[in-house]
Amino acid sequence: MTADPNDTAHSAFRLAEKHFKNRATPDFPALKDLPLSLCAPVLDLSRPAHQPQPLNDEVWDAGWWGASYAPAVPPPRFRRKGKERARGERPEQDLAGVAMLQLKDGRAGYVVAEGCILIPGYLAPPAQEALLLTALAEYTLPPNPLSLDTHYRVPPDLFAAYLSEPDTLIAPRHYEFDEAQRIQLEAASKATKGPRPLIETAPAATLGYDEVKRRNATWTGDAASLKLGSKSVAALIKELRWANLGWVYQWSTKSYDFSTETPIPFPVPMKDMCRAVVASVPWAEVFTADEEEPDWQAWEKDYEPDTGIVNYYQLKDTLMAHVDRSELDPSRPLISVSLGHACIFLLGTSSRADPPRPVLLRSGDVLVMSGRGRQAYHGVPRILEGTLPAHFQEREGDSEAMKGAKRWVQAGARVNVNARQVFPPGFKMPAAEVN
Ligand SMILES: O=C(O)CCC(=O)C(=O)O
Numbered sequence: 001m002t003a004d005p006n007d008t009a010h011s012a013f014r015l016a017e018k019h020f021k022n023r024a025t026p027d028f029p030a031l032k033d034l035p036l037s038l039c040a041p042v043l044d045l046s047r048p049a050h051q052p053q054p055l056n057d058e059v060w061d062a063g064w065w066g067a068s069y070a071p072a073v074p075p076p077r078f079r080r081k082g083k084e085r086a087r088g089e090r091p092e093q094d095l096a097g098v099a100m101l102q103l104k105d106g107r108a109g110y111v112v113a114e115g116c117i118l119i120p121g122y123l124a125p126p127a128q129e130a131l132l133l134t135a136l137a138e139y140t141l142p143p144n145p146l147s148l149d150t151h152y153r154v155p156p157d158l159f160a161a162y163l164s165e166p167d168t169l170i171a172p173r174h175y176e177f178d179e180a181q182r183i184q185l186e187a188a189s190k191a192t193k194g195p196r197p198l199i200e201t202a203p204a205a206t207l208g209y210d211e212v213k214r215r216n217a218t219w220t221g222d223a224a225s226l227k228l229g230s231k232s233v234a235a236l237i238k239e240l241r242w243a244n245l246g247w248v249y250q251w252s253t254k255s256y257d258f259s260t261e262t263p264i265p266f267p268v269p270m271k272d273m274c275r276a277v278v279a280s281v282p283w284a285e286v287f288t289a290d291e292e293e294p295d296w297q298a299w300e301k302d303y304e305p306d307t308g309i310v311n312y313y314q315l316k317d318t319l320m321a322h323v324d325r326s327e328l329d330p331s332r333p334l335i336s337v338s339l340g341h342a343c344i345f346l347l348g349t350s351s352r353a354d355p356p357r358p359v360l361l362r363s364g365d366v367l368v369m370s371g372r373g374r375q376a377y378h379g380v381p382r383i384l385e386g387t388l389p390a391h392f393q394e395r396e397g398d399s400e401a402m403k404g405a406k407r408w409v410q411a412g413a414r415v416n417v418n419a420r421q422v423f424p425p426g427f428k429m430p431a432a433e434v435n
């Protein structure tokens with residue numbers, strides 16, 4: 001029996017994911033070549049232009065490069081004496097199908113998939129350092145929900161606690177439960193045992209505001225685990241997986257919570273940066289006349305992100321293939337910034353059966369997904385070891401907070417800050433809202 005390419009377990013996307021996730025041993029990244037029919041070569045658009053021996057390219061220095069993916073040289077930490085291989089020539093990139101754009105701010109952008117634009121090195125090193133600190137010290141503050149909240153009563157300023165009292169133990173929430181709550185939670189966890197079903201929800205743009213709100217009305221939040229023990233602040237901040245900006249996203253229902261009519265304000269500097277990115281794109285060149293063209297003419301003036309997710313990855317973390325379709329406008333840009341270690345980002349089509357294109361995302365890169373690109377499956381199967389740019393080393397003159405943020409990212413982390421617009425401009429809440 002041959003595998004059905006649409007079957008998610010055997011889809012081209014799943015095979016590519018497995019390929020990049022594979023670590024032959026826990027500490028040695030062995031990536032075998034994948035047939036090109038299953039996965040195109042990795043695009044590495046922000047690598048320094050000089051070849052074959054680029055300077056100051058941490059991805060190259062760590063033994064990774066853009067076109068082959070089997071590292072010729074293991075990253076320095078993992079190199080075994082006498083087993084070094086020649087670094088070889090860095091292959092030319094195959095840029096077939098990747099259009100280059102001259103952005104209105106003078107930068108270069110690349111159309112890496114329909115409606116998807118990669119702007120290499122959008123943020124210079126100082127801006128990367130500042131956004132890293134903001135992501136850790138500000139975006140984690142209440143009232144922003146954190147992934148850890150379900151299981152721990154997180155200190156109100158987690159990052160400040162990490163700087164000043166990293167060894168303090170934080171007890172899990174279930175320590176506070178009485179016997180009745182415990183029995184109820186145990187029964188609930190037994191009832192939901194087994195792998196989580198993959199829920200494919202309909203796009204919010206199809207469901208509409210009322211239906212999204214109705215579906216969320218009965219949602220009471222995730223259940224706290226009964227299995228966790230106390231953890232130090234330093235251990236806990238390494239387990240932080242996401243923070244939510246603006247409208248609150250409910251992971252279990254894959255929809256935004258419209259029960260509060262005023263969202264948490266979206267951070268202004270990030271909003272301004274996203275608006276500048278959208279205004280810099282020559283959209284007419286991205287969407288060549290096509291009947292389904294989105295209303296990009298308006299974006300330059302009225303694009304305004306009102307929600308976002310900050311993803312915090314450690315080396316072994318991955319993000320499975322998904323489509324972000326919970327926003328009421330299905331085509332407005334999603335702006336995504338990468339910080340810290342580089343990663344392999346898989347960018348597919350609206351079908352998992354199509355082979356995705358692997359793109360190397362480095363610190364400072366901005367990826368824009370818009371139009372039909374908003375329906376594309378995407379995910380992060382691999383954070384690349386040893387690829388932290390040198391500017392994330394502590395320097396004299398760094399504040400204590402900046403030094404702490406750099407220590408955190410040096411342990412193998414990558415941060416992704418992304419922004420989206422849930423409500424199209426001029427959206428009127430239905431009259432039923434008023435009561
Ligand atoms: O980490 C990334 O680059 C992608 C994150 C993402 O796709 C998401 O948060 O929806």
Ligand SMILES: [Fe+2]
Nearest residue numbers: 322323324378
């Ligand atoms: Fe996403």
